[in-house]
Amino acid sequence: MQAPNVIGRARGPRGFGGPVVKAKDKKQTMKRIWRYMEKQKAALIATIIFVIISTLLGLLGPYLIGLIIDQYILPKDMAGTFKFLIVLAVVYTASSVFTWLQTYLMVRVSLQTIRNIRQDLFTKLQTLSIKFFDKHPHGDLMSRVTNDIDSLNNALSQSVIQLFSSILMVAGVTIAMFSLNWVLAIVTLLIIPVMVYTTKQIITYSSSNFIKRQRDLGELNGFIEESISGNEVISLFGKEEKMFNEFSVVNERLRSSSIAADTVSGFLGPINNFINNLGLGLVIGAGAFMTLQGSASVGIIAAFVAYSRQFFRPINQLSSLLNMFQSALAGAERVFEIMDETPDIVDQVNAKDIDSLKGNVEFTNVYFGYDDHKTILKNINFQIRAGEKVALVGPTGSGKTTIINLLLRFYDSNSGEIRIDGTSIKEYKISAIRKKVGIVLQDTFIFSGTIMENIRYGRLEASDEEVIAAAKMASAHGYIKHLPNQYQTVITSSGSNLSQGQRQLIAIARIILADSDILILDEATSSIDTRTEIEIQKGLNRLTEGRTSFVIAHRLKTIENANRILVIDQGEIIESGTHLELLSKNGFYNQLYRSQFTLNEVR
Numbered sequence: 001m002q003a004p005n006v007i008g009r010a011r012g013p014r015g016f017g018g019p020v021v022k023a024k025d026k027k028q029t030m031k032r033i034w035r036y037m038e039k040q041k042a043a044l045i046a047t048i049i050f051v052i053i054s055t056l057l058g059l060l061g062p063y064l065i066g067l068i069i070d071q072y073i074l075p076k077d078m079a080g081t082f083k084f085l086i087v088l089a090v091v092y093t094a095s096s097v098f099t100w101l102q103t104y105l106m107v108r109v110s111l112q113t114i115r116n117i118r119q120d121l122f123t124k125l126q127t128l129s130i131k132f133f134d135k136h137p138h139g140d141l142m143s144r145v146t147n148d149i150d151s152l153n154n155a156l157s158q159s160v161i162q163l164f165s166s167i168l169m170v171a172g173v174t175i176a177m178f179s180l181n182w183v184l185a186i187v188t189l190l191i192i193p194v195m196v197y198t199t200k201q202i203i204t205y206s207s208s209n210f211i212k213r214q215r216d217l218g219e220l221n222g223f224i225e226e227s228i229s230g231n232e233v234i235s236l237f238g239k240e241e242k243m244f245n246e247f248s249v250v251n252e253r254l255r256s257s258s259i260a261a262d263t264v265s266g267f268l269g270p271i272n273n274f275i276n277n278l279g280l281g282l283v284i285g286a287g288a289f290m291t292l293q294g295s296a297s298v299g300i301i302a303a304f305v306a307y308s309r310q311f312f313r314p315i316n317q318l319s320s321l322l323n324m325f326q327s328a329l330a331g332a333e334r335v336f337e338i339m340d341e342t343p344d345i346v347d348q349v350n351a352k353d354i355d356s357l358k359g360n361v362e363f364t365n366v367y368f369g370y371d372d373h374k375t376i377l378k379n380i381n382f383q384i385r386a387g388e389k390v391a392l393v394g395p396t397g398s399g400k401t402t403i404i405n406l407l408l409r410f411y412d413s414n415s416g417e418i419r420i421d422g423t424s425i426k427e428y429k430i431s432a433i434r435k436k437v438g439i440v441l442q443d444t445f446i447f448s449g450t451i452m453e454n455i456r457y458g459r460l461e462a463s464d465e466e467v468i469a470a471a472k473m474a475s476a477h478g479y480i481k482h483l484p485n486q487y488q489t490v491i492t493s494s495g496s497n498l499s500q501g502q503r504q505l506i507a508i509a510r511i512i513l514a515d516s517d518i519l520i521l522d523e524a525t526s527s528i529d530t531r532t533e534i535e536i537q538k539g540l541n542r543l544t545e546g547r548t549s550f551v552i553a554h555r556l557k558t559i560e561n562a563n564r565i566l567v568i569d570q571g572e573i574i575e576s577g578t579h580l581e582l583l584s585k586n587g588f589y590n591q592l593y594r595s596q597f598t599l600n601e602v603r
Helices: 026-073 078-127 130-135 138-180 182-189 192-229 231-236 240-266 268-293 298-339 400-407 430-436 451-456 464-473 500-514 530-544 579-585 588-602
Strands: 361-368 377-384 389-393 415-420 437-440 518-522 548-552 564-569 572-577
Touching: 026 078, 026 138, 026 298, 078 138, 078 298, 138 182, 138 192, 138 298, 182 268, 182 298, 192 240, 192 268, 192 298, 268 298, 361 400, 377 400, 377 572, 389 400, 400 518, 400 548, 430 437, 437 500, 451 464, 451 500, 464 500, 564 579, 564 588, 572 579, 572 588, 579 588
Parallel strands: 389 548, 389 564, 437 518, 518 548
Antiparallel strands: 361 377, 361 415, 564 572
16 A cells, blocks of 8 residues: 555545435534524524514514404594504514514624634644545535535524524414414414424435435535546546546436435425415314304404414424525534544644754654555664755655655554654654654645745745745746746646646745755655756755755665665665665665666666
8 A cells, every 4th residue: 555645645435425324413413503603692682682573573463454454444444544554564664674683693693603613624624634634535525614514504594593583473473363363273273283294204204315415415526626636637548538427427416316305305395385275274264154153353364364374484484494404404414523533643741842853863663554454664763863864765655655754743653663852753742843844745735826925835934035045045036037927926726837847846945945954855856857956956955954854766866965775665674874885785776776777878
């Protein structure tokens, strides 16, 4: 198994859908959401007050309608009718104003809640180790940060306040109906058991479909992210049709799960509308009969018709809200799954902070494997004195990058000890080690922004003059000064508007600016032409002077001046010495060097 690159991580398995897993604990998920919301108690209390006021005003409307009909319209009192119509207009206007206020406040509460959750999620992602990202597709993680949180945002901003308002409205309408006519109230309530049973059955059946849809959406995002990142390779090998076919399968899977979720939940609206109309018909029929018997007035019947609509509307909303909550809770649960991840690489209690490192490095009996099935490093032992330049050479997959991963604590060894300056690296703060150890990778990463900002990433407080000096040492200044905006030239995502060699020069300038105590160069000049490489080597030699340096190299010509060369094969150090010492042994290193020399002659 080849070690994942410290930056270019493995993307993990694409098939993330698998068997549908139901929500583990919906109540716990809701409690966690509430813990974020309760931080805004003042706004929530104000919202609840506005909901109560708007609900009471809404309940007052039908009562006034019945009163107007019985006392003013039927007696043909136009003056009284006009006066009460003005009162009715004021009531409904005030109700609308308070409804807007409660919506406004709830949107603010929702957005602040989502901001905090998103912030905590992103912060959590920064604490997780490379191992976590190796196991999770990047697109799925992106889906959790975006789609799942957006789903929760929609539920909070649109549903929470409606949920409370609907419950309050149902309770208020029930009281109002019983106070007007208990017989008609009972007739109205006869429909409720049918509606509750139907809703429960549909929600139960659709719950798992919403979870499956969220998972399929994450899988699709992962596939898209991977295909965009690997666009050049796909085109190079002419695999467009293969990617299209694979995308069609994943896309179809999402379509099927979305249909299953939305179609089943979509039954709620029509079914409940039918039940509502049935209930309204019962109320009108019973009211008409009671009116003929003289036990109810026309105004009371009119009020009951209005109350019936107010009664069934929030119940319908509750059904729709439950559907939205199914999707939101599924998304929230996926978000909290990441928040509950325990980082496997953490600081010890009382971990040491450091201002500088001398650079003495020691590996003692180190064993390591990325999983339990295969050991990558076997009994690694070496000591590096401060200021030495050490080269790690060997075949691809031999364990060179893995040694660097352990030194930077991207992973912890299964056994053995790694020390810097005589102290176990586990006793240092992880951030302190990584600040003092600089690394240039073969496949460097460039951020969106200006060239100046990208180089300054090595030391954020550096002045413009220091950035330019670092660029000159890295031989990057030569091409930067010819760009239209020089150091203020904007680099697109991943530096796609620069050549690979130019990106590498920026990365080298970045590490020069960082002025680290220990340096790691992982094929740092592999993407640079021979002429530029000569200049780079001069700069790197000045940079590495007096600093402990690890150089991972495949071109052995570049590490002939190393103080020591460690030859690694199948996870073991099989040879160690200077370039001339290793050549004189006529061993593995000699064979590697001669084979490259022969190849160069052939070329």
